[in-house]
Amino acid sequence: MSREPGGRFRGGGQARRDRWFGLEERPDFEAFRRWWHRVGKEEAGGRDLEGREQAFAEYEAWITSGRNRVRS
């Protein structure tokens, strides 16, 4: 264990782990995540996703609507 100035923990790799219960394994997850935060959430009322089921439902709705993408 080493320590450098700035006090920032480094506890793992850059890969997104199973924090979204498998949704993050989908190849277009990052596009969905970006769309959700920038478009979908506001259209849905602005509240956070409350669980796995809601997250998958919003993802499936995004797929059905044509995978709208948000520019970086």
Place this chain on the structure above:
Amino acid sequence: MVVAHRDWTRLDPRDEEGVIALLRDRHGRTPPMEAREIERILDTTTSFRLRNAAALALADLGAAGAAARIGQVLERPEVAPQSGTLLFALDELGASLPLDSFVNILRRGSFEGRAEALHFLDAGRISESGPEARARAVAALAALAAGADPEAAEAARDALIVLRPGADMTMAGTDR
């Protein structure tokens, strides 16, 4: 050409829809809303929709101090239940998440907030101000791990693997 000047401090905070529209269309307005005005909205609003729009606007601006301001807002208990997009904005800025804010989100956050917060842990982008702060956070996480909320407990156990004394971790460079 006459350029219209607008006093953004006179925005009606009750006009949630109007302010959100301005924040989301920030580049299409003359004059554009400045970062300090957006930060003022982020700091003072009680609307989670306004906070989301303000955080995204700050991420788009990439203004100096924006990440620190978002990180501070994420320390507030009342913000935690609707914190997912603030965390996303912080991620867009490439910044780290303050440890106190991280603990706050794990304790009081939504499914989405915890997922976004744990992303910072996985990416090695949790920042803290010293050993005392870290010890306080580890104690809070240990209590959370033994608590009644199963989702918060699971997230806290994951965090403790990285953050508790003796864990295999390094401390990386400064935040932006």
